[in-house]
Amino acid sequence: MTHDHDHETPPLTPEQTAAALAPPAGRIGGDLVVETLRGLGATTVFGLPGQHALGMFDALRRSGLTYLGLRVENNAGFAADAYGRVTGEVATLLLSTGPGALTSLAALQEAAAASAPVLAVSSQVPAAGLGGGRHGYLHELRDQQASFRDIVKSVHTVRAASQIPSAIAAAWESALTAPHGPVWVEIPQDILLAETTLPVVMAMDASPRELPPRPELTAVAAHALSSAARPVIVAGGGVVRADASGKLRALAEKLDAPVVTTFGGKGAFPWEHPLSLQSWLEDRHTTDFLEDADVLLVVGSGLGELSSNYHTFAPRGRVIQIEADLGKLESNHPALGIHADARIALSALLESVSERRDPAVAGRVRALLAKVRERIDAQGLTLERQVLAAVRAALPAASPSFWDMTILAYWAWSAWPGPMHSAQGSGGLGYGFPAALGAAAADRTTPVLAVSGDGGAMYSIAELATARQYNLPVTWLIVDDGGYGILREYMNDAFGETTGTELARPDFVALAESFGVPAVRTTPESLREDLARSLAGPGPSVVVLPALLRMFAPTHL
Secondary structure, eight states, rough: OOOOOGGOOOOOOOOHEEEHHHTTTTTTTHHHHHHHHHHHTTTTTEEOOOOOGGHHHHTTTTTEEEEEOOOSSHHHHHHHHHHHHHHOOOEEEEEETTHHHHHHHHHHHHHHTTOOOOEEEEEEEEETTTTTOOOOHHHHHHHHTHHHHHSSSEEEEESSSSGHHHHHHHHHHHHHHHSSOOEEEEEEEHHHSBOOOSOOOOOOOOOOOOOOOOOOOOOOOOHHTTSSSSSEEEEOOHHTTTTOOOHHHHHHHTTOOOOOETTTTTSSSOTTTTTEEEEOSHHHHHHHHHTTTTTTEEEEEOOTTTTTTTOOOOOEEEEEEEOOOOOOOOSSOOEEEESOOHHHHHHHHHSSOOOOOOOOHHHHHHHHHHHHHHHHHHTTOOOHHHHHHHHHHHHHHTEEEEEOOHHHHHHHHHHHHHHHHHHTTTSSSSSHHHHHHHHHHOOOTTEEEEEEHHHHHHHSTTHHHHHHHTTTTTTEEEEESSSSSHHHHHHHHHHSOOOSSSSSOOOHHHHHHHHOOOHHHEETHHHHHHHHHHHSSSSEHHHHHEEEEEEESSSSO
């Protein structure tokens, strides 16, 4: 990694000096925005234009950046979130002032919860309106950034054109420094529109700061793991984001330690590995297994509500927690807290631990998974398992999947055998389809799957127009059960009846076709074939499955 204080900026060539001294005419503040983004390495931006932001959007056509415009700002935020997740790069989101900016809040909350590197660049009222006075500008807020400060990692307000490159570069570095997350830059309308004679922005260095573990903590953790009788590893989303799954596997094999992945950490460890406990965290048998560990290594997880089986998990052994987010460190359980990036910390542990062997460990893992299977087998949930298996069989191995907050996704958190992306970080509806569009924008050669219920689908139905306009290879599976299915279950269980969960909804097949998107109504029996055909076709498609799915019984009550 390079750091500003580690090197000197190389001198300009004569050609670069000449270009700096004579910048092209007709540039405005918006050009400084897009030039900075290009200089930092951006290639694609998401967003929605608005009156105050037009200076940025006018500059886009001179920039060479690829623009993907969605129909609702929140959906644009979800698309950027997914782009950041699948590429590991900063995803840029261009927004307007006031209502446009505020509409993105739920998406930025999800990006924060999932540590997705999203750079939101918003316009502001003219600079004279900053500071809380009530000037009566359109879209005016007393303190726009206050609405975002508690959600994003950092906020940056520009008050002069010369500040634009530095503010965006500082935000970019913040977004990529572990833990990744969304950041906020706001630029007044008059600064975006004003002509500028500043030089064209060249390549910029905004390398993220590294977050290594303290060596004395690594030494203590390595000793505890090497001498443990029953070590177990919990792998969270931080392992995936740090691209550390190879290091995790090597450490688990060196220690003969079983690994369970959280719902955000799916894909961090091979599903069928002899040490894999898979992801059945909402199961008392798994909770008991974790509680029985004498040393529990938690990597890249805060052991929050879902990962702790709704806070019923009570570890009896020593907990070692590696976490880049200082706010999550020891927030739920006392631990040897190591504030570090997962990849760097796992590398240090791998070099420090002693090899240990446990001939009984594979049998213990098999026994646990058998208990989980027996519990699910006893509940008569054949349809749900059939549907999930059909989706898995239809999806090409290289294709990413994006899941809304719907019953099939809750099944997938525990039972899906590989990587998946969902909105489980903050739990908002409407994530699946626009997120899939963002992933497809990152790689148009691979089909992408989105999964929603009918309730969640209505949040993002407008993006069928986006999918068609950009011809993105996304197949959208809508499981139509006539309402908010999981809330229906919760209310029936708690109160014996429901309120507000039953929904009138459109004919999704006819609606998709009205956007020019091919669609098919399927059955559980024909789902695999219909879904595979849709995924293999060009451009967007919709598959509608009328089905009433149920959740497996909880074990935390």
